[in-house]
Amino acid sequence: MWRGVLGGHGGPPLQRFLHVGRLAWAGTGARPYSDFCMLADYFYLPEEATLTAEQPEPIIRVEHLRAEFGDNLVFEDVSFQVNRGEIFVILGGSGCGKTTLLKHLVGLYRPTAGQVVVNGVDIVRQDPQQMYRMRVGTGMLFQAGALFGSMTLAENIALPLQKYTDLSRETIDLIVKMKLGLVNLSGYENHLPEEISGGMKKRAGLARAMALDPAILFFDEPSAGLDPISAVELDLLIKSLNAGLGTTMVIVTHELQSIFLIAHRIIMLDKQAKGIIAEGDPVYLKDHATDPIVRNFFNRQPMSA
């Protein structure tokens, strides 16, 4: 489906619209070295590459990541890859550094050593122009949504569009409406974040994270603090967006239900091991993991004291 969007020869109207939008943005990249040029650059994706990429193609590569905060060693040597288009789940018990790892992936933290390449951009070097490229190509949903409290939902979602595109107000409004529709929040344009529930805030945050149609979306505990039904709804939304738009999703969670529902592949972190203790398909790991910690986690067995 994702390739279809990029190919632009079909798909539902929404995707055709997106494709036209992309062309419009790419077509106006006339001002050299401006912000906008970089955006156009990003959207000018090599079509052949994506069309032929049937075999897994890594979009995030982490190699020998080491993270220390003062005396506190969180990761000793973490390496893994995320493939384009998959739902990749980072899981582990409380305090094992799931969120820390995520913050390393989006460049909020800088690793002590190692390499993190996201969407072809080396995060560790933090070259401003490169980082800019990477930011446009990624979105992140924070635990509580992190919507800006002084702005309405529409303004929140429009913010990245205003910053990174030269689209007219009307077009931006239309895109905002479409994004709100995607997350089932149609009609909430003029609500302030404080006027909606926690689950809705998360969905609005998701709409904002998706505003620029990023290639990668990061989620920090999407189901935390949601009732089981809202959590499942959000999971299904993530799943359908992944299937529809082909967005790569990197999700930090410890909810077993949502892992089995959505994850294509997982890695499991452990506090004692200071790194990854399992990697692969969750359903397979549930029955075949050799590490007792992994097996107990998947089967909801407490670690016997």
Added chain:
Amino acid sequence: MKKRLQTDKGFTLKTQVMPNGDSQVFLAGELRLQEIKAFEAEVQGGWPQATTGRTSLDLGGLEFIDSAGALAILELQAGLQAQGVICTLDNAPAKIQDILNLIDIRKLAQPPLLGGGREENFITRVGDGFLEFMHDMNQVVSFTGELLLGLAATCVKPRLVRWSDVILYMRRVGVEGLPIISLIALLLGLILAFMSSLQLKQFGANIYVASLLALAMVKELGPIMTAILVAGRSGSAFAAEIGTMKVNEEVDALIVMGMNPMYFLALPKVIATMVTVPLLTIYADLLGIIGGLIVGVTLLDLTVYSYIQETRYILTVFDFVSSFIKSLVFAFLIAAIGCQRGFQVRGGAAAVGTATTSAVVAAIFLIIVVDSIFAIVLTYIPR
């Protein structure tokens, strides 16, 4: 008066010494948190000594205990065992035993993981305080530098800053601050003129009230007072706003969206403050002088014309310009400190409160320091 939990005794404690020297204790009834005190008192009171070192604590009659009651029983057992008495808990009903099983008495001996080593001596604390201060200064300086670079970049490329935000904050800092600044400036003028007139009248120097007031307001009081008011009203608000955004991960969200929080959050506030504070200062100067005028005309028999003439005679353009520049610097300090303290917030609500206080205190401190520097420098500038 503190209202205590009821201390009605719900339990009975009966002891019996067996012929062979063992002792048996029957605990019956209910043992809850509010009865612990009575229980302790009773235990410490008449406790039969087991002669052979065997005590059986019979819990058969217990109807109810809560976790505090269970702890009391286990502590009692542990205490006896520490004295060399073999103490057994017998006949506990299943429910009671379940509660007793919940409590692991060994966990009470676990020392805290973080040492409660707060008993640092005076010298360590002074050293720590100094290091913290240096770290703080370091951060302030680097933040100020970044902010200045940002300001310069904005001059070259105005699109970097959201100007709608600048207007919003100009309204918050300027327009909404007008009432309080008017009131204080006017009253200050009145008071200053009134108090000085009491002295100057004795020498028949009534007319000099005008020059005293003009100089005092324009050179010192106007800029300083406005700056302190703005620090209290807006510097604190900036710190609280950014601090809360930090706590809610909104600042992280900005970074992830590729927006520099410096441009998005700090610069609009700094620019708005730097535009409005000098204007507010001039406004405060004028109102202070009007306050003096009111006193001069009503109490000192001066005419409006002569008062204004005297004021015009004593004030130079240089005074106004230096006052303007001074307030510009104050404005920068207030906004910069407010934002910096906001960005420093880590943790939760308490940290936001600390940041807010610290923003105001640091701003006022810096205002006074910078003002003294200005006073000295301006005195020696040839004009």
